Amino acid sequence: MEIDSDFIGVKQAKKFYDDFAGELDAADEVMIDFSRVKRVDLSIVQVIIAAGREARGSGKMIKLKGVSDTIKKQMHICGLKT
């Protein structure tokens, strides 16, 4: 799953969530490419956290690629271990 924007936030959160859910349904492993993204907002991090729980619960895996330092710090603030 690729994100083609340097910022994603609440306005894109619904689409992000729907795409994520679709990918998670279709495969046992989901890869999200954050290479072009410089930062996100809380709505996106929340989706990632919830998706992570769902994946673990059903034995699936989520991988994040090209995560910037900024986004790593943001995830760390939200208690997400990267």
Add this chain to the structure above:
Amino acid sequence: MGQTDILNVFMGEAREIIASLESDIVNLEENPRDETIINGVFRSFHTLKGSSGIVGLTDVYEFTHRVENLIDEVRSGKLSIHDALIDVVLESIDWVKTEIFGSEEKKSDHDEKRADLLNRITHILGKTTVTPQKKEQEQKSRQDIHHGLRYYHIKARFREDIFEFGIDPLILMEDLAGLGEVIARRADKKKLPPFKDFDPEKCYLGWDIVLKSDQPIDKIKAVFLFVEDDNEIDIRDVTFDFYKNEELDVAADEIKIGEIMVKKGILTEDELEEVIAFQDDVNKKLGNIIVDKGYATEEQINDALKDQEKLKKKIETTTIRVDTVKLDNLMNLLGEIVIGQSALVRIAEEMEEESGFKLKNALYALDRTTREFQGQIMSIRMIPVGPTFEQFKRFVRDSSHSLGKDIRLIIEGGETELDKTVIEKIGDPLKHMIRNSIDHGIESPRDREAAGKSAQGTIVLKAYHQEGNVYIEIIDDGKGINVDRVREKAIAVGLAKPDDDLSREKILSFLFMPGFSTAEKVGDLSGRGVGMDVVRTNIEGLRGNVEIRSKEGQGTTMRLKLPLTLAIIDGMLVNIGNYIYIIPLLSVVESIRPKQDGIKTVEGKGEVIQVRGEYVSLVRLYDIFKIESRCHDPWEGLVVIVESNASRIGLLVDDLVGQQQIVIKSLDNFITASRAVSGAAILGDGRVALIIDVFGLIEELGNR
């Protein structure tokens, strides 16, 4: 909180810590292996160190740091408790007391004392060195203090629709992190729903953060300026707590159920860790996860939840410091209510029967509420006597050592509560009475053994409630008082005549007279005869009394009787002419209508009245107060027999009006200098009634 406020808080806290330390050190001397006491002493020094640093008392900080090191060595088993250590710690506490509270004059040899104490501590510590890691930690925290760094606990919970307002809570958290160092952070994910139920446009996360920052709290609050009104934002300066607890748990207001389960032995630490990690992944309560995994039963979880509730209540029940002036104002207002009630009762009595009856019933119900209200206010002012008593442990230790005696102080009933004002004022009288016991009561170890007693003497300081009063007893197992010697001295100084028939209690009461002392020599502590009369005056000033009982060879008991409160008494209202006077019910023995032949005149004593075979001095109150009376002959009026300090007199009044609760109003000295009056009260009809001070009256009569 301004700097002055912080300093005031520190001073109050330091006083409490120092008082507790003195008592603990003396206890430690008696129980040198008691780890609870050792840990308590260490924590006290640690807190004192941290707090003094925060308010900028660097000398105190560095000094207590050294003492803390000493105690740490005891705590780790590298040093044992011994006399030199106890002495240096107690003297160190004295140095800290002088440094924090002492005047400039008292600090004249302060630096030499400090150097001496530090040398002795170094000597005791020997070659014990501080590890490099510890040193670094200490340097860091010292720097923190010097740079004015503070610790803030921030709790942030946001409304679900916050994104609609264009606010990203994550930015707020990033801004917050920019103001200092995040010591601890926990993202609260409890509200996060399962993925299939998830609404990506809602906010589910909250945070609990501990931030170390050199910024004032206003700067921290400013981060949340635009969200604080509609969201749950709580920011507290927890710098003091941080130094007390060393580590501040992010969710400091929660006792976690998992910890309770581990403490009870139902879960192991590893199992708890596993469950918590699992909880992070699934949106389930910890208790449910524990049951699902088979680590505990539902019943065990429910019991733990009940324990958690109890602990939460304990944590939530915080104490607050209340200005006693505010409490006094509350009592005054209550007093006005009591007066208003009395007025309404009078009106009810003048009303026609049915309405008057209804009003009286309503007033009785109101009276019950008022009394309960009064009880609640009084209870706020009530504090246990224990901490006051504990302070005497050090005094007994030091005083007995200086006299070469071995005496221990046992405290009983420390949980007994007394009005704060009374507690503050009984300290000195109690100290003097204990001093007397040490100096004149308890014998030297050699004399005690010769008398078949143990070498160590005992003083018991005991407090208890009885019939609406508080009793405090100082009981020693010393040599007791030689009543014959007291009687001889009383005769010698003219307080009694050789042929006077004096009861034992009366003879012992002479010990409270000014200048009276049967001590063979004046000691360092007492024997000058200037103490016990002041003791009695102080106690009587608190509307209490003190009596002595003694058995030669066995010991002496001094018993103080004190009212629960100084503000309200039960009073007997009496009529003298057009005036109402109030006699405190505590002083009243009985009231009688004497027969004519029961009144006699005795040379040197004046008029006396016979009461149950005993002759009691008759006091014509109209004469004392220079007012008109209806009854000049005692058999036409009423004689109220009152007692104070083992002395009884009969007060002639016209009639008895009634009995009621009285709210005492103080009288300034320019209104009356008479010791026969202790205050006044406003009655229901608005009249002012003077309250008779029985002790003062007896004293005044004695001086005539």
